[in-house]
Amino acid sequence: MPYPESLKKLIEKVVATRSARVERKKNGQEFPPLKLEEREPVLRNFHPDFIKGTRRSIKIGPSKGYAISNEIVDLLEAKSRVNPYLVNLLDPDFETDVLIIGAGGAGTAAALLAAENGAKVTIATKLRHGDANTMMAEGGIQAADKVGKDSPYYHYLDILGGGHFVNDPELVYTMVKNAPDALRWLEGMGTSFSKYEDGKMKTMHGGGTCRKRMHYAADITGAEIMKTIRDEARNHEDMINVIEFAPAVEIALDDQGRCAGAVLYNLETAEYQFVKAKAVIIATGGSGRLHIQNFMTTNHYGATADGIVMAYRAGVPISFLHTVQYHPTGVVFPEQAEGILITEKFRGAGANVLNIHGEQFVYEREPRDVEAACIIRECSPDGRGNGVPTPTGKFGVWLDSPMIEMLKGEGTVRKEFPGKHILFRRFGIDISVEPMLIHPTLHYQNGGLDINNKCETNVPGLYAAGEVAGGIHGENRLMGNSLLDVIVFGRIAGAQAAEYIREHGESGTGNLDHVKHYNEEVEAAEIDEDRIAPMILPDYSNPEVRKKQLTKDYFGTLS
Amino acid sequence: MTEPSETTVDSLVPIFFMGKRYDVPASLTIQKALEYAGYQHIRGCGCRGGVCGACGTVFRTPGSYKLQVGLACQTVVQPGMHLMILPFYPGNRSSFDIEQMNGTGGELAALYPEIFKCIGCNACSQGCPMDIDVMHYMAQAIRGDLAGVAETSFDCIMCGLCASRCPAEEVQFNVAILARRLNARHGIIRAEHLHERVKEIDSGKFEEPLRNLMNKTTEELKELYKSRESEPQMAEEDWTPEDSRYV
Ligand SMILES: Cc1cc2nc3c(=O)[nH]c(=O)nc-3n(C[C@H](O)[C@H](O)[C@H](O)COP(=O)(O)OP(=O)(O)OC[C@H]3O[C@@H](n4cnc5c(N)ncnc54)[C@H](O)[C@@H]3O)c2cc1C
Ligand code: SF4
Ligand code: SF4
Ligand code: FES
Numbered sequence: 001m002p003y004p005e006s007l008k009k010l011i012e013k014v015v016a017t018r019s020a021r022v023e024r025k026k027n028g029q030e031f032p033p034l035k036l037e038e039r040e041p042v043l044r045n046f047h048p049d050f051i052k053g054t055r056r057s058i059k060i061g062p063s064k065g066y067a068i069s070n071e072i073v074d075l076l077e078a079k080s081r082v083n084p085y086l087v088n089l090l091d092p093d094f095e096t097d098v099l100i101i102g103a104g105g106a107g108t109a110a111a112l113l114a115a116e117n118g119a120k121v122t123i124a125t126k127l128r129h130g131d132a133n134t135m136m137a138e139g140g141i142q143a144a145d146k147v148g149k150d151s152p153y154y155h156y157l158d159i160l161g162g163g164h165f166v167n168d169p170e171l172v173y174t175m176v177k178n179a180p181d182a183l184r185w186l187e188g189m190g191t192s193f194s195k196y197e198d199g200k201m202k203t204m205h206g207g208g209t210c211r212k213r214m215h216y217a218a219d220i221t222g223a224e225i226m227k228t229i230r231d232e233a234r235n236h237e238d239m240i241n242v243i244e245f246a247p248a249v250e251i252a253l254d255d256q257g258r259c260a261g262a263v264l265y266n267l268e269t270a271e272y273q274f275v276k277a278k279a280v281i282i283a284t285g286g287s288g289r290l291h292i293q294n295f296m297t298t299n300h301y302g303a304t305a306d307g308i309v310m311a312y313r314a315g316v317p318i319s320f321l322h323t324v325q326y327h328p329t330g331v332v333f334p335e336q337a338e339g340i341l342i343t344e345k346f347r348g349a350g351a352n353v354l355n356i357h358g359e360q361f362v363y364e365r366e367p368r369d370v371e372a373a374c375i376i377r378e379c380s381p382d383g384r385g386n387g388v389p390t391p392t393g394k395f396g397v398w399l400d401s402p403m404i405e406m407l408k409g410e411g412t413v414r415k416e417f418p419g420k421h422i423l424f425r426r427f428g429i430d431i432s433v434e435p436m437l438i439h440p441t442l443h444y445q446n447g448g449l450d451i452n453n454k455c456e457t458n459v460p461g462l463y464a465a466g467e468v469a470g471g472i473h474g475e476n477r478l479m480g481n482s483l484l485d486v487i488v489f490g491r492i493a494g495a496q497a498a499e500y501i502r503e504h505g506e507s508g509t510g511n512l513d514h515v516k517h518y519n520e521e522v523e524a525a526e527i528d529e530d531r532i533a534p535m536i537l538p539d540y541s542n543p544e545v546r547k548k549q550l551t552k553d554y555f556g557t558l559s
Numbered sequence: 560m561t562e563p564s565e566t567t568v569d570s571l572v573p574i575f576f577m578g579k580r581y582d583v584p585a586s587l588t589i590q591k592a593l594e595y596a597g598y599q600h601i602r603g604c605g606c607r608g609g610v611c612g613a614c615g616t617v618f619r620t621p622g623s624y625k626l627q628v629g630l631a632c633q634t635v636v637q638p639g640m641h642l643m644i645l646p647f648y649p650g651n652r653s654s655f656d657i658e659q660m661n662g663t664g665g666e667l668a669a670l671y672p673e674i675f676k677c678i679g680c681n682a683c684s685q686g687c688p689m690d691i692d693v694m695h696y697m698a699q700a701i702r703g704d705l706a707g708v709a710e711t712s713f714d715c716i717m718c719g720l721c722a723s724r725c726p727a728e729e730v731q732f733n734v735a736i737l738a739r740r741l742n743a744r745h746g747i748i749r750a751e752h753l754h755e756r757v758k759e760i761d762s763g764k765f766e767e768p769l770r771n772l773m774n775k776t777t778e779e780l781k782e783l784y785k786s787r788e789s790e791p792q793m794a795e796e797d798w799t800p801e802d803s804r805y806v
Binding site: 001127128130131135136143144145146147148149150151152153154156157158160161165169170173176177180181183184187188189190191192193195196197198199200201205210211212218220223227228231232234235237245267268298300301302334335336337339340341418419422423426427537539540541542545546549 | 586587588591594595596597598599600601602604605606607608609610611613633634635652654655656657689690709713714716717736737739740741742743744747748749750751752753754755756757759760765768769770772773777780781783784787788789790792794796798799800803805806
């Protein structure tokens with residue numbers, strides 16, 4: 001919907017200050033960035049990671065005592081969705097060499113490499129192949145490949161600085177070293193990167209880079225990569241079988257504690273089915289749909305931390321989940337587009353961030369966590385209370401996109417940001433004329449399952465890659481390193497799993513004993529017994545309708 | 560959870576989902592309106608942001624004979640609309656080995672000979688939610704202009720709505736991605752610097768500097784981090800750093 005009168009009135013205040021702001025920008029007069037010592041208090045008081053009472057220690061499992069977001073702990077302190085005593089693992093519904101759980105970027109890259117190394121692959125995925133955060137990435141993918149001006153050395157330093165110097169050095173080393181080859185692999189498959197005439201890749205800066213190493217495919221880099229590798233997977237139907245709408249719910253282990261497959265839930269027939277596999281790769285991505293602290297999210301519909309839950313029950317520890325990445329600029333109006341990411345590039349192109357009075361209150365290119373905290377401070381009634389109220393009772397601040405037209409010429413917004421221009425136009429808002437109303441939005445799961453540089457977990461035959469894994473990005477990921485992560489580690493996981501099955505052959509008969517034990521632990525710890533996990537899909541259905549969903553026992557497809 | 564529609568104070572309008580009436584807030588998208596009605600989507604819902612193509616929808620509005628299409632996550636409900644979500648559309652797809660090809664229009668035509676049956680009716684372009692001139696890229700495909708197809712179809716989200724409207728039974732989106740891949744692989748010059756850098760890495764050039772970094776204390780790393788030389792925002796492509804030891 002277009003802006004209502006109330007917001008149009010407030011936009012007048014933005015217009016009133018615009019020409020002076022443009023003048024200042026043109027003269028190089030920026031709003032003063034926070035000094036290092038000024039960042040700290042804003043973060044501590046307003047960044048969601050620091051809010052008291054939003055984290056708690058996990059009571060059970062391999063990372064018992066680790067304090068992370070309540071919403072994730074709720075899922076870890078929950079019982080299985082399925083009765084582990086009833087699932088028949090003796091009679092598998094499917095058999096495969098490598099089972100890959102999740103068909104986003106990491107899962108698909110893993111499938112291609114496992115198949116290339118001779119393994120038969122089954123991918124089980126929750127939604128369709130490619131319905132994933134990878135499809136949504138816009139900005140770009142990093143790699144230090146500009147010979148003579150950049151190198152893996154600087155890429156490594158940038159990643160550590162971004163991650164607060166606590167990243168796992170082996171993982172970072174592995175990623176930066178394999179980055180150029182990952183790009184070459186994508187290029188060779190026919191990914192349309194933006195290039196110069198002579199074939200050189202175009203690159204730009206991202207937050208926290210000291211060299212321009214962000215490669216991109218216009219403003220839909222993730223979609224371009226995802227569409228290309230998915231298409232390639234479809235060229236190998238003899239080796240790669242994709243089962244859609246079949247989320248995994250539990251990992252199965254054999255009597256030696258090796259991974260032996262997984263239990264899938266057929267979302268349409270409501271059956272639980274067992275896939276026997278010699279090795280399993282978890283590539284289930286992130287968890288934005290948990291709406292941590294009630295934040296809206298940029299993530300796709302299936303981002304519900306399932307892989308973490310399953311692997312944790314099977315004994316895999318977790319790390320770096322104590323920080324969560326909030327993107328400073330998500331749409332807060334119109335409600336239909338709520339949470340959708342507005343890329344950093346708008347601010348890079350010069351758009352100011354403004355409060356209800358049309359005034360600047362933050363330099364628009366602070367690091368993500370600082371920018372987000374400043375916006376929350378401006379909106380929060382406990383902060384400065386200068387947020388712009390939306391018709392649905394939320395608060396936001398203006399991102400003054402029309403400025404870009406004045407700075408870089410008429411038509412720039414439409415040309416440089418076609419995706420967002422069309423998105424808003426559908427709702428009757430022309431962002432080259434009217435500013436956007438934004439608020440920080442839940443974006444990325446910085447941590448996850450513990451892996452080593454071969455993507456191995458501590459369970460033999462169980463691998464993890466992509467957003468579900470932790471350690472690479474430390475406490476804070478930089479833009480463009482996640483797409484890189486999923487390609488580099490997805491490929492490694494695929495190749496390693498194929499090698500593992502060559503060495504180890506068949507897994508033994510699968511069992512769910514660890515799930516039985518875990519359920520008992522949940523009971524012993526006196527945790528609310530009604531909670532079950534993984535979540536699989538968020539439920540946005542009308543609570544009024546849900547109150548009337550009173551079936552005592554469901555049969556058939558209703559679950 | 561924050562996503563739902565519950566907070567909107569809004570007048571209710573009737574919509575007909577597969578013929579059945581629900582009264583939903585007038586400002587919601589089709590996707591959220593169905594959730595308001597009590598559905599938990601399984602199919603027909605992916606990114607919720609107009610980029611994945613999971614939620615193609617066919618609808619008619621009162622007083623018009625016209626069949627319209629759009630994305631459920633991007634289209635606001637209209638009073639009295641009749642709709643059906645098309646979460647899947649069967650599409651012909653030909654397999655290929657990109658390594659063995661040369662990137663010619665002839666190769667594309669051999670894999671999708673049906674492109675020549677396009678009758679130029681433009682139904683595909685009219686329905687494309689990404690405003691892509693689909694008919695135009697099909698004409699480019701027929702002419703063998705792969706670079707043209709690649710450019711025109713670049714934003715395609717593979718929702719299948721064009722195919723659903725096509726009297727000639729074309730699968731435009733598969734033609735388009737084949738053209739884009741062939742063009743990127745064979746039509747455009749490969750990035751030489753990537754190749755060179757991979758060779759440098761394989762030869763062990765960065766091994767020692769990286770291993771050194773890995774063994775540094777946090778304090779030492781912080782110093783190195785702070786003293787990094789930054790490529791200026793406005794620098795041209797041929798910019799080089801003063802310190803060239805590690806590049
Ligand atoms: C809007 C947006 C913009 C972004 N922009 C950038 C960017 O510019 N640069 C960058 O580097 N990164 C970016 N990121 C981050 C990056 O896109 C993701 O972190 C990355 O793509 C994750 O890839 P993945 O393969 O690990 O997970 P995903 O791509 O999310 O794939 C996970 C898959 O697993 C499936 N799945 C989940 N649970 C189950 C289950 N139980 N069983 C079976 N399947 C399951 C999901 O349905 C999905 O298909 C962005 C993210 C978002 C959301
Ligand atoms: S070209 Fe076809 S498949 Fe692609 S976005 Fe348009 S309608 Fe959808
Ligand atoms: S709808 Fe089919 S026949 Fe008509 S122009 Fe498009 S591709 Fe050609
Ligand atoms: S849900 Fe992805 S395009 Fe609508």
